[in-house]
Amino acid sequence: MxxxxxxxxxxxxxxxxxxxxxxxxxxxxxxxxxxxxxxxxxxxxxxxxxxxxxxxxxxxxxxxxxxxxxxxxxxxxxxxxxxxxxxxxxxxxxxxxxxxxxxQSTLPGFAGDIGLMFLNYLSPEEAILGLKERRSRLEASLESMDQVPPHGPILRIDLAVEHRRAMTQAELTWLHDTIARLESI
Amino acid sequence: MxxxxxxxxxxxxxxxxxxxxxxxxxxxxxxxxxxxxxxxxxxxxxxxxxxxxxxxxxxxxxxxxxxxxxxxxxxxxxxxxxxxxxxxxxxxxxxxxxxxxxxQSTLPGFAGDIGLMFLNYLSPEEAILGLKERRSRLEASLESMDQVPPHGPILRIDLAVEHRRAMTQAELTWLHDTIARLESI
DNA sequence: GGGCGCATGTAATGAGTTACATGATTGA
DNA sequence: TCAATCATGTAACTCATTACATGCGCCC
Known part of the structure; x- marks a missing residue:
């Protein structure tokens, strides 16, 4: 039926x-x-x-x-x-x-969040070093985003790329702040 | 060997x-x-x-x-x-x-980016309406994050949650700007 | 001649989820 | 007594990836 x-x-x-x-x-x-x-x-x-x-x-x-x-x-x-x-x-x-x-608004899971939870199991120096490495890798990937191939008039690939860039930038900002906070202790 | x-x-x-x-x-x-x-x-x-x-x-x-x-x-x-x-x-x-x-710095894939690419296949009104719905859902999930249960002294769950909050906030900001940009046309 | 690009697939593998199975205790 | 919690798992299913298989055309 x-x-x-x-x-x-x-x-x-x-x-x-x-x-x-x-x-x-x-x-x-x-x-x-x-x-x-x-x-x-x-x-x-x-x-x-x-x-x-x-x-x-x-x-x-x-x-x-x-x-x-x-x-x-x-x-x-x-x-x-x-x-x-x-x-x-x-x-x-x-x-x-x-x-x-x-x-839909579902943000994906960030695999890198797991490590953050256990940050206290590393020495402050090691923790900061690790996050700085994460930061420089992220900076590299942000720069590689600038070479975006041109797009046609129909597809808004630019929007999607822009979005990723914005999220990467936000991640970078957060990392920067967090490293600074950890260093100030 | x-x-x-x-x-x-x-x-x-x-x-x-x-x-x-x-x-x-x-x-x-x-x-x-x-x-x-x-x-x-x-x-x-x-x-x-x-x-x-x-x-x-x-x-x-x-x-x-x-x-x-x-x-x-x-x-x-x-x-x-x-x-x-x-x-x-x-x-x-x-x-x-x-x-x-x-x-590691690998940002996850955002499933919501796919829709952005095809935004031009909806009328501007429909597109804006969809993104506004996404925004309000995101706002709701941001508010629900405020009720974070307390954590012990060893695990830095707070760091991971803070990170997610920061990323959600960034997504919200981007959405806000993007909606404004679409509305101005 | 050899490797790459074109053009389609299949097979094996692996990983995670849902749903199921079991059985005792505790609280309403 | 009925449901929820405690406590462990198994089986079936879905789904994506890796690696493999095939074969022609083009360029160096």
Missing amino acids: TMQTAPAGIDVSQWDERALLLLGVLMVENQHGYQINDFIENRICRVIAMKKPTAYALLERLEKNQAVSVQVQQEGSRPPRKVFAITSLGRDLFHQLLRINLE | TMQTAPAGIDVSQWDERALLLLGVLMVENQHGYQINDFIENRICRVIAMKKPTAYALLERLEKNQAVSVQVQQEGSRPPRKVFAITSLGRDLFHQLLRINLE
Whole structure:
């Protein structure tokens, strides 16, 4: 009674931001797997880390759910391409996932917080030295963010990068203050 | 030639911050699994999320590697307890993991960044509305952080919580600025 | 000729979560 | 007596990553 042969939509709950990402890049234009993966691993690797097999598998799952359609293309004797296109069902899913993603506020877990809890088990000198090392590494990664490749007019990669930069800067500020506080004792 | 029957230490590379956490709580005092899990799920659930079976399994693995030792205790007819104690090998591992953890600077991936990239696929009004919802949820979680349970003198849970608060505050500030920027167009 | 880029996948591995299983004690 | 707490675990499931497999075209 809850099952229908022609569902009105796709159940949003079983998809996450990875699906949003794949659907999103297909909103821009039809692309084949290699292209999509290239974009993820090279263009936006600083924003999200998704590996090749994961992308391929998810794409397949999206196809099974009729969120995307596939068309095999052959150019000369090159390897055949599976060109994916977003369907109307997929567009609907995309918009729902996008709204959910925008509204969500869950900050991730910071693995570095564990060490902080046990700071007293190191000598003050060692603790400060460790945090200073963390700080200089963070500074390096902040500088590497400045070389952001240019982006097209549709995707707001700049927003995501800016956000990461802001968070990194905040982390840096906190580290600076904390080191100063530890040194003043 | 690289193998030795009596290893000088434990290979650090196969352990992460979860092991550091378990070893760390055992640095404070000997505890049984239930106690450790209770601490993790109730006291510091805002800092790290580790589930019961994960903790038990890791504890077992640490024991196999002689980082902790186990002693079964029975109090009356209550369920028997497996009381874990950190060994000298474990203490060594703890200090190495602690230094590595302090020095590391890897910021986690922010799932919310994906949505930002596709902001242009929503109307400006919808986009702003979504981000405002994200902001108010974040404000709520910031307020809930103020009720921090008191901590003992050894563990610097306060540092970890402070850090999370600082990052949440930074996220809030960025959101505020970004919303203002979007509204000004 | 050799290596890299294109283009698709599969298989094995590992790690963590959910749900389940057990059984005694304690408090309402 | 019923639920919650104490105390330990196992089994099944999901999910992502690493490494592997294949094969053509292009460039040095």
